[in-house]
Amino acid sequence: MCARDGKWRGKQAGLTVAGCVVAVCLTGCSGGPYERIEPGQKTDIALEETAEAVEIVIETEAPTEAELPAEDYTILFGGDVMLSDYVLQAYDRAGGIDGILDEEYQSAIRNADFFMVNEEFPFSDRGSAAADKEYTYRLAPERIEIFEKIGIDAVTLANNHALDYGTTALSDTIDILDEAGILHTGAGDDLDTAKEPVTIDMGSGRTMAVLGLTRVIPQADWAAWKGHAGMFSSYDVVLDEALEQITALKETNDYVAVFIHWGEERSETPNSNQQTLAQRYVDAGADLVIGAHPHVLQGIEFLDGVPVVYSLGNFLFGSSIPQTALLEVTVHTSEPEEGTMSLRMIPGTGKAGYTQALTEDGEREAFFQKMTQLSNGVTFETDGTVVGQH
Secondary structure, eight states: OOEETTEEOOOOOOOOOOOEEEEEEEEEOOSOOOOOOOTTOOOOOOOOOEEEEEEEEEOOOOOOGGGSOOOOEEEEEEEEEOOOHHHHHHHHHHTSGGGTBOHHHHHHHHHSSEEEEEEOSOBOSOSOOOTTOSOOOOBOGGGHHHHHHHTOOEEEOOSTTTTTTHHHHHHHHHHHHHHHTOEEESEESSHHHHTOOEEEEEETTEEEEEEEEESOOSSGGGBOBTTBOEEOBOSGGGHHHHHHHHHHHHHHSSEEEEEEEOSOTTOSSOOHHHHHHHHHHHHHTOSEEEEESSSSBOOEEEETTEEEEOOBOEEEOSSEEEEEEEEEEEEOOSTTSTTOEEEEEEEEEEETTEEEEOOSHHHHHHHHHHHHHHSBSOEEOTTOBEEOOO
16 A cells, blocks of 8 residues: 555554553562561561562564454545546646545545546547547646546546547557556557456455446447557457456456446436446446446446446536536445445536535435436435445
8 A cells, every 4th residue: 555645545554562561669678587577576677678660571563464454445436537628727727636626525535545537538749639530638648647636546548538649649648647656447559458457455355356348439440459459348249358357357356346438428327238238247247337428427226236337427527517426435344244345426516627526415415316316226325325236
């Protein structure tokens, strides 16, 4: 675990046991022969009383990491992040992330053990804009500092903007993320690298693999294959490759999460492809499915006990975000919930490049009422905890 920009990574607390010092006063005598003194008897022997302080040090060893009690591990997931002109201007005006995120969200990110989002653009100053594409995004490499200051630990690059400026810009993006120590999944120089997951070490030997996938590709050659850079596709023609990877990851990790780009833009309802894919991912071994791309929130349901969050919407994007949320996933490590996951949504909204959490009771209540309507068999407690068919 490490700290970066003031954010503490991990919740393991070292325990130092100090030695105990016991002072014992021993009373000595003059060293003469022992005599029995009867009651009332006088003696000419002068007894000299002396006291000597003896320090006894009890040394104990601090418990090893394996002996320390494991703590719950918290992972935050955010939806689409695009550092648009609105976001950049708000950031520059404030001179930092206070211009784009409120303290409530900043605190949630700081207090989490891990934070991951969908990066909806490349970091590069090279390449040519994709032809016949209405929106193409690209950010200067130095803007990676915004990700660092926010506290983003990992991203998925499997989306319909990762190759807006070609494979050269994609390669630059990967290099820049690597230099910043930000993990990534879902795209690479070939299929083998594109299918590599983000592996989260939760301590005590527990790991979660997060696999980036996309079912939104503008043209076929954006998909990665042997010797060809691109993204890890989840279209039907290559779906078996994704399902086999999920199964393989489950064999070597305690948990597998799928972060999938899918669905229809501006639709609050998952389509049949999303629902079918979600079930296929669960059948292959996924423990959690998280969606992005619609730019709006969609509902949550449990498939065979596995939570499927169909869309987290936009987290940092354009001028207006009517509703958004961070998804807090807590992996429990103590009885009676050991090995289980609980979910909580932290609702918010955004305007002019600034995203803030909802804090007023009325706003939060309205948010969770809508999420309940969008979801299937799921309700929400007042703190955002997801209650469903586990």
